[in-house]
Amino acid sequence: MIETTTWKHNFTNYANLENINPNKQQQLQIFQPLPCKKIRLQLNNLFDEVPLKIEQLEIYSTPTDRKLVTLNGQTSFEIEPRLIEWSDWIDLDMRDNSFLSIEITSPNKTIHSLGMTISNDLVKTEDRTIQEPKYFFGVSAIQVQTNQEYERIAFFGDSLTNQGNYSAPLALSLESEFHCMTANFGISGNRILHPGHSTSQWSTSFGEAGFTRFDHMIANYQPNIVVFMEGINDLLHPGTGAPIDELPTAQAIVKAVKLLKLKCKKHDITFVPMTITPAKGNINGGVNGWSDKKEALRLAVNKELLKMPHIIDVASLVADGDRLKADFDCGDHVHFSTDGGKKVAKYIQEQLIRKRMI
The missing domain is CATH 3.40.50.1110 (SGNH hydrolase)
Structure with a gap:
């Protein structure tokens, strides 16, 4: 099987932003072009000086098929400062050209390792206000297992x-x-x-x-x-x-x-x-x-x-x-x-x- 990156978004250091996660939970939807049976997430804490604590990370393509994402077999984990890590491979049935829903529960309210989007086409955050910047944390890339190169x-x-x-x-x-x-x-x-x-x-x-x-x-x-x-x-x-x-x-x-x-x-x-x-x-x-x-x-x-x-x-x-x-x-x-x-x-x-x- 080939590990294929189906989505990747550059994170950078938004050191001036505070309290980016006030509700201790983030919901994302990210477009996925390929069908898959196995999927993993890139977890990003590249620009912070404290661990990114993940109490729970859940993904699903349909609300009835929710899966917990693990790191080294653990459903609750930390990403150490200045590091990027890949989660374990997770079994998940996804059809092509659909959106993967991601729910992250984290006690970290201030997080500086962030992605930003204005468009709502590929990355959908809870706030979908047109022409307003939307910041998101935690997940900076997605990979699936495929049988061919793209x-x-x-x-x-x-x-x-x-x-x-x-x-x-x-x-x-x-x-x-x-x-x-x-x-x-x-x-x-x-x-x-x-x-x-x-x-x-x-x-x-x-x-x-x-x-x-x-x-x-x-x-x-x-x-x-x-x-x-x-x-x-x-x-x-x-x-x-x-x-x-x-x-x-x-x-x-x-x-x-x-x-x-x-x-x-x-x-x-x-x-x-x-x-x-x-x-x-x-x-x-x-x-x-x-x-x-x-x-x-x-x-x-x-x-x-x-x-x-x-x-x-x-x-x-x-x-x-x-x-x-x-x-x-x-x-x-x-x-x-x-x-x-x-x-x-x-x-x-x-x-x-x-x-x-x-």
Whole structure:
């Protein structure tokens, strides 16, 4: 049997969030594209300094078929600080293209190792308010046992990827229609060239530089395709929380993206970069996040990226000059709206098909 990852979502360090689990219980529903008889969960406490205590972890595909998840045979257990562990394999009958329900009972009220989503397509939390961030803890990946290999697609990027407004509906379609497994490696606030260090209260959650964490993604997930959408924060953050002298040249961003492509080539991975979308009108840290200089850098970067093989020009779809078109803009002039994200997802899928990558 083959251990196949059917869902994976990047966790990061939300050190500024307190009392994330006030009711001592969390309920999740996570889309599962494959039928299975055995399943296990990745349990994540990577960024906390205290054990994550699990009093009970229950999963089910139907309310009448509930199963307790165990770790080393125990139904109550702890995940030690700075660790990720896999649960025991659990017998569970699941049909394809269904949602796995997960209920976690934990006395930990403050937990900093968290995933975040805005989309409700792949991960459903109790709060399903449209366009609001939803944080979840404990489970960062799911594996099932299968008889065959499936193509793996990693979505790598910043908040545009992490929030899921384009990546989640795209993943849902690729998984259900094309039987590709996907994983979300987006981190809000992430930059290609610099780790998270900023006056922003969210600084610790921005993660290490995308250029270095890319290596961890390749090693841990071993994707066949990487859909890459990053670079806007390299322009947006300098002068709005990060030092203005960290504003890179266009050549530096292009060189980094090309080196990421070479890393993929070394591992026989297809690298699919996206052009950088605009952000005029965004207020970041109380000041204007965009400028004519930043827009000129974006255009210069995109001009070079468009020469790369497999490039998908998302910017041409969503941009009206130096700003997002209204029907793609969630309101902050950087991020996609729910409906706009679905249009982006459809466009990327069409391009992947046209370029014969799926």
